[in-house]
Amino acid sequence: MSEIVSRVHSLTAAAAGALPCADEITALTDAAQLALLGELSALRREVDTAISLVASDIERKSARELGPESLARRAGVRSGAELVQRLTGSSLTDARKAVRVGGLLETAASVSPAEETDAPAEPRSIEALAALGGPWSAPIAVTVRNGWLPAEHADRITSGLGVPRDDASTPAYRQAVLRLIADCWDGELTPEDAARNAKATRAVLDREWATQNAQRLYEQRSLKRTVRSDGMVKYDLLVDPATDAQIWTPIRRHLAPRLGGPRFLTDEERARAEELQQDARTNEQLLADTFTAFLTAGITSSGVFGKHTPTVTIAVTTSELKKAITADAARRNSPPHDGPPGQPPGAASGTSTHRPPATPPPEDGIAWLDGTPHPLTGAQLITSLCDGSAAAALLDETGQTLDATKAERTFSTRQRRAMAIRDGGCLIPGCPMPPDATEAHHLNPWNERPQNRKTETKDGICLCRFHHLNLHNQGGHIERRGNTYWLHWPGREPTRLLPKHSLTTQLRTQGTIS
Structure with missing residues (x-):
């Protein structure tokens, strides 16, 4: 075992003995817990720095050009990052980040050697970074090496900026790096904020990339529909930022009080906000219902389908329709409860004030959508027919459609629809x-x-x-x-x-x- 490995092994054993257990942590005061977290974070940064340096060297020794002599190839993996992932037990994303950070630390060593341990600490300043030589990314590297910027922030900035397209744009990139570092210091930006600012800066510095990136994002749009075993249907919608703004802006505006937005100023808007706050549905359910309502309204009113607006067809027998109508009437005539709209009885106070009726409610009807074994309730049927989002195909108790015959050899659209429902x-x-x-x-x-x-x-x-x-x-x-x-x-x-x-x-x- 080498001297370095032996030294770190001893350090690991000492750290394991010094680290607190759960009981010790809970016994600490709030101030002591915050101080402990700060010390542990500093320890982790030191360890992450060493890991990054090792990871970067492993990646260099695993270059594809080395062929059979590649360290990764000899270990049975494809790249140095995969070897780092195996050894550290981290994700491949974190392993690649360690390799990149290690590269930054190596750059820092080449442009600004580390100070001796007994020398005074170098003051943190943009002026000192601006005076550095080396590549345009040198200021980022030195801030990480000196502990002036967390590695996560530095990696987000580097990845977000990309690389200059040519030598002429390199000075602008260097100035952008200095500004982004200053923003992180002054604004205490999160890594996500730093990444967003870096990407926006890249779009300004490299207009060709901005155009290509916007087109790339747009071309990735997709919609996938998956029917789960329990009958629920999952839509996986992927859209570019511009399309998202068209979809999300009206939904966010409509549900703003529930999504952390403003409560508005007018009496009508205040009433709407209060109603949303009292709605028993979860935010996810509200989002789903709102999205569906907007989509349905757009289909029926946009005219994009001309005279042939697509209509959902629901199959129901005469007896089941009668049951649904009777149950709906019973629901509408039932005594009102004290909760807000959409909330079950007693939910507002946390105790149930609803008493069962003297007679059981009438049996509700059921109806069916094409291609699914999961029935609609009578309430769902009545609602769909009321708002015009569906058309009912009425069948008798033998399974034959009613009022669907036509004295022509060619089956009409209405007959085809009835046959499709029946079969x-x-x-x-x-x-x-x-x-x-x-x-x-x-x-x-x-x-x-x-x-x-x-x-x-x-x-x-x-x-x-x-x-x-x-x-x-x-x-x-x-x-x-x-x-x-x-x-x-x-x-x-x-x-x-x-x-x-x-x-x-x-x-x-x-x-x-x-």
Whole structure:
């Protein structure tokens, strides 16, 4: 073991014995705890400095040009940063930061050798930094080495500024570094503040980069939709700052009192603020509801879809609709409670003042959205129909749509929608195609008899393009027996085609259809 390693090993053992335990910390006064945290932070900075110097040297010995002699390659990893990550147990991001900080410390040693331990401490000043030689980043390096600036701040500034595009812009970068360091000293900036200021400075110094970066951010925009196993749907929306301003500004303005914004001045605004404060929904729920409301309003009023504004279709039977209407009336006629709007009874005082009614509430209805096994409550159905965000497709208790027939050979849009709701997608077993990816297949060939020239919803089913063509090409056909459909395939026994919509599952569960 080398002398340095042995010395640090002894230091580690001594530190472990000197560090306080939880009971000792809780017994300290507030002032003593603050002083202890300061001392521990100073100790950590010294250790982090040494780690950074080692990390930087490991990275240099792991250069790709060294090939098989690379230290990282001999250790079985791709880079020096990955080797540092393995040895320190840190994240790869922290390991790379250690390498960068180590590089800064090496730069500091080259432009301004460290003072002897018995020499007076060098005064912290922008003038001293401005007098340094070396590269444009030398002032940052020296502030870290001298303890004038935390390594985290220095790394954020360096990363945010990037590098000068050419020699002509180097003096401007040097002046920007001095200003950013002074801002950190004068304003006690956080690392996040320092990074933001550095990025803004880079945009001013390098307009070409600013343009390219704005375009790069814009091109990364995306929206991902994931359906979880519990039925909840997650939207992962990634937008550039300009788009975010368009989305977030009206939402923040609308929910300002709940998001830490101003309470406003007018009586109306004060009342709105008080209502938001008393709303029982969490901030996350309020944000979700507000975002949905804005999006729905934009769809219905913007005219971007012309006359064909997309409408959500909800499938419901006549009996379930009646239940939903009855339950809604019962809710509207129930005695009012003492809490604010949207808050359950008794929530304002912390005790329940709500007493159960003398008679149980009527059974609520259920309805179904396309492609999901999770039902809507009657209340959700009534709300959706009231605000015009959805259209109801009404079915009887046998699963057939009401008022959806048309005396034409071609299925109408309304009939296609009814078929999609009834079938829930391509009816061929095992086919995952949803309703909007299917075609309407006529069960009764046009040329068999005149009666077939009348198109009715019950005589059509949903098939995807592949299975539709395959059925015609391979000689198969589909037969309707009452309210059930059967696939006849040459050489096989008939197979019943089971609808995939959740409303049909409800009716089969209730026994109203087989």
